[in-house]
Amino acid sequence: MSTAIYIHIPFCIRKCNYCDFYSVAFSPALKKRYLRALLKEIDRAPAAGEINSVYIGGGTPSLLDPTEVETIMSRIARRFNLSRDAEVSLEVNPGTVDLHKIKALRVAGVNRLSIGVQSMSPVELRLLGRIHEAADSHRALDWASRCFDNFSVDILYGIPGQTPSEAEEGLRQVLRYGPQHVSSYELTVEEGTPFFDMISEGSIALPDDDDKIAMYERIGETLEKTGYRHYEISNYARDGYQCRHNMNYWLRGEYLGFGASAHAHIRDVRLRNAADISDYIRMMEQEGSAVVEETPLTSSDRAHEEMFLRLRTDVGLNLDRLSTARELVRRLEREGLISETGGAVRLTEKGMLLSNRVIVELMDALERKSADHDRGHTQP
Ligand code: SF4
Known part of the structure; x- marks a missing residue:
């Protein structure tokens, strides 16, 4: 069985106004210490199956020098059986690259870029607090289209x-560069961000629900008409270009x-590393491991995860998994939220828009049935 690798680079030049991800201000000295710890972690990793995907995300991984990316990739190749056709993705902030760097990343072993454009509007970019301007995105997209035959673009909708x-x-401007993959996310407002404060004070307001639904539909229709398949709630790809990771x-x-x-997810155990960069570096330096949580998954955890995750995709969920919720499945079908073909249940376009509600309803129904079933067995 093949395995994927995720590498986290937690540095950003400046915090965006809407972002609540953990990241730290970039400094060359801290980056050096962090990379030393990261390489040690790779060297000490447990054995795994053939690696067919490596994803370098963040933060802003394009703050790494291509030579550093090359070092990470060669350590992975030394420690694991890295497939010759592995998909190697790296997230790029358009404000951190030039043509020379894009070319050098290709040479370093990256074969897929994921470009965080977010918006093509100068006004929106300023509001979002991005470090780049629309002109940087145009340049990065042009270089990516010339140097890579597989690149993805992230866009946000629902911006005040x-x-x-x-x-x-904005999407049409991005599509002129011919990305193979587009991720489209609704902007969410998280407590503790400058956006949250601005919205609470009333200095900005999110678009209303009707407008957000219209944006979702227009983005989806434009992408589908241009040859992209809606293969996951927020993701669209040309055939054969779904993100492997x-x-x-x-x-x-x-x-x-x-x-x-x-x-990490290995042999039905989920593991989590220390989130704080100083804790991570210290633990790697002193203990040789930064794992702070290990959660073995029960069969019920696995079943829940399978349902929750598979229903997000156009692979769908085997109908047998929903055998105890047949009535609900029929009702959701009548409402046009799910469809069943070839023995698999999938969200429709409308269902993807209301995915939280549909998935929660299905999970609740299955939980109730399984509780009834358990009670049936324990009662005398
Ligand atoms: S670049 Fe990405 S990770 Fe960094 S602050 Fe902005 S949104 Fe967050």
């Missing part, structure tokens, strides 16, 4: 002040995670 036409126009995650494959806050 944004209209459905503007969301669609994410598909492995959604189908509950095994993966190793290296770096601060990285997670």
Whole structure:
């Protein structure tokens, strides 16, 4: 069985206004110590199956020098059986690259870029607090299209002040560069971010629900008309270009995670590393491991995960898994939220839009049935 690898690079130049991910201010000295710890973690990792995907995410991994990426990749190749056709993705912030760096990343072993464009509007970029301008994104997309035959673009919709036409126009600008994959996320407001404060004070407001639904639909329709398949709630790809790393995650494959806050899933155990970069470095230096949590999964955990994750994708869930919730499945089908073909249940476009509600309803129904079943067995 193959395994995926996730590498976390937690540095950012500056915090974006909407972001609540853990990240630290970039400093060359800290990066050096962090990479030493990261390479030690790779060297000491447990044996794993053939590696068919490596994903370098963050933070802002494009703050690494290509030579550092090359060192990480050669350590992975030394420690594991790295497949010749492994997909090697690296997240890029358009404000951190030039043509020379994009070319050098290719030489370092990266064969897929994931470019965090987020918006093509100068006004929206400023509001989001991104470090880059629209012109940087145009340049990065142009270079990626010239140097890579597989690159993805992240966009956000539901930005304060944004209209459905503007969301669609931003996407159309991105599509001119021919990405093979697009991830489209609704902007969410997290407590503790500058965005949360601005919204609480009333200095900005999110688009209303009707506008957000219109944005979601227009983005989906534009992508599908242009030849992209909606293969997961937030992801669209041309045939054969689904993100290998994410598909492995959604189908509950095994993966190793290296770096601060990285997670792993190996032999039905979920592991989590220390999230704080100083804790991570100290633990790696002193103890040789930064794992702070190990959770063995029960069969019920596995069943829940399978349902929750598979239903997000167009692979869907085997109908047999929902045999105790047949009535609910029929009702959701009548409401146009799910469909059943070839023995698998999948969310429809409308179901993807309301995925939280549909998945929670299905999980609740299965939990109730399994509790009834357990009671039936324990009662005299
Ligand atoms: S670059 Fe990404 S990880 Fe860093 S602060 Fe902005 S959104 Fe968060």
